[in-house]
Amino acid sequence: MEEPLERLKASTPARIAAGRAGTRPTTREWLVLRADHAAALDAVYGEVPAALLQEHGLFSVDSRCADKEVYLKRPDWGRQLTSEAQDRLRRHCQRRPAVQIVVSDGLSASAVCANLRDILPAFLDALELEGIPPGTPLFIPRARVGILNAVGDILEPETAVLFIGERPGLVSAESLSVYMGYRPRSGKTDADRMVLSNIRKGGTPPAEAGAYLGVLVKRMLEEKRSGVGF
Known part of the structure; x- marks a missing residue:
């Protein structure tokens, strides 16, 4: 049984057959668990x-969540x-871009x-290759995916792409998701959006994901749709 078990452990980052001392985890496993937590x-x-925001020229505006405690509860x-934030978008950001980039x-x-640093330049390179000009890139701290609708109501982009940190687990705390949609506006739901998830070292490489996003944005613009109907 040892050989199949070792193959199984090598195939996943999940904690399998981690070992124990009596009824408790071993000291090593307990310390690793605490570090991951x-x-x-x-x-x-x-x-x-x-x-980092300045490095990528990200223009910052705020969601209604003033701090992380409010963000988690509301x-x-x-x-x-x-x-x-709505006023600043109207004053300083490009209206009706082909693609609106948002980071949170x-x-x-x-x-x-x-x-x-890997995914955003790769995405911008892919857009340039396809001849798709982006609008004013934004950073919105403490945002949820639905912030795309709020941005869409003001800037009216053809497509929008949101790079956002995923809920961390005990395997990785550095996993990124990218949500995208065609003409995000009030009333749009998750069914109208698409997502690439688990972008990280050990998952989908960020540079590879950025290049693929360019292909998806081009298709959304050509087919004028996104989500479950894509």
Whole structure:
């Protein structure tokens, strides 16, 4: 049995046959578990450095969630922009772009820090290759996926792409998701969106995901649809 068990353990990052000392995990496994749990907490409560936002020219506006505690308790506010944010979008951002890029820490600032430098340039290169000009790239801290509708109501993009940190687990705290949709507006739901998830080291490589996103955006623009009807 040892050989099949070793093959199974090697095929997944899940904790399989980790061992125990009596009724408890071994000291080593317990310490690894505690470290992974701490990394998950850091991902949720961490912040994306301002230097990283400046590096990628991300224009920042706020959701209605003033801090992480509010963000965790009021998902609906994470889908809404403050009045000031709405005014800033109207004043400073390009209207009706072919594709609107939005970045958010979501439930993992660590995911943005670990993946943005690879995935965003790859995506921009793919758009340039396809001749698709992006609008003003945004960073919205403490946002939920539905923030795309709020941005869409104001800027009226043809398509929108949201890079957002996934809920961290005990396998990885650095997993990024990308949600995208055709003409996001009020009333659109998850059924109208598509998603690439598990973008990280050990999952879908971020540079590869960025290149593939360019293909998907081109198809959405050509077919004028997204989501379950895509």
